[in-house]
Amino acid sequence: MILNVEALAKRFPGGVEAVRDVSFQADAGELVALVGESGCGKTTTLKCINRLLEPSGGRIEVDGADVTATDAVALRRRIGWVMQGDGLFPHLSAAANIAVTPKLLGWPDAEIAARVDELLDLVRLNPDEFRDRRPSDMSGGQRQRVGVARALASRSKLILMDEPFGALDPITRDGLRTDVMALKDKLGFAAVLVTHDMAEALLTADRIAVMDQGRIIQYGAPSDLLAHPADPIVERMLETPLREARRVRELTEGRADV
Ligand SMILES: Nc1ncnc2c1ncn2[C@@H]1O[C@H](COP(=O)(O)OP(=O)(O)O)[C@@H](O)[C@H]1O
């Protein structure tokens, strides 16, 4: 098991219980989606995993080790993080952005240069074209591809993604999402995807944790949620994707009849 979150709780000073009794697991090559409305505790959960926040209760294991027994800085260098927007350093080239963690880890320059080109290829950006380009000279989708390459740079077994595709137009989003899933299958990392978009979760996740007010109200495979929504909130979240799927099916069936 790459990631094991057990009964995680996070209370902020002042008493906000942002996360309560949250448990989920991700094995190598699996993607778990955390889905829910703004403020339900998704980002707090991610930040507890890489110790940007200290949990108030529960237990988190990454690759078999309790994260509280691991140095927080070393832990963060081992876990890939893709943020909303791209989080790139604007004054650094694509190559320098991707190289940030390998540099901190003390990799030799030649190895870093080779890794940067390999990663640009993996996220389908031509290294000769993009190596020296700054974020301001790239499209939103290209910047987020660099963000994904940076998260993968140190061969992380675990990638955390916080609304990574939210700011992109639908076609760019679909292309990048498909590529990230193919990379997950190819490289075998475990991934946690935070999204408020149930359709995105249904299309990408092995398992979905639906969150509401800090708790998980349903945890299961997309097919489980669709077959047995456990809560009216889950039912409501499924309504739009189901309606759209039905409408597309009607239209394509109609076309087949012509
Ligand atoms: N540093 C903080 N101090 C106090 N409350 C916080 C802090 N960060 C988040 N919260 C609160 O915790 C809850 C969950 O926030 P968050 O995890 O960011 O939600 P989400 O990512 O699902 O939108 C919200 O009520 C938010 O206001």
Ligand SMILES: [Mg+2]
């Ligand atoms: Mg958030």
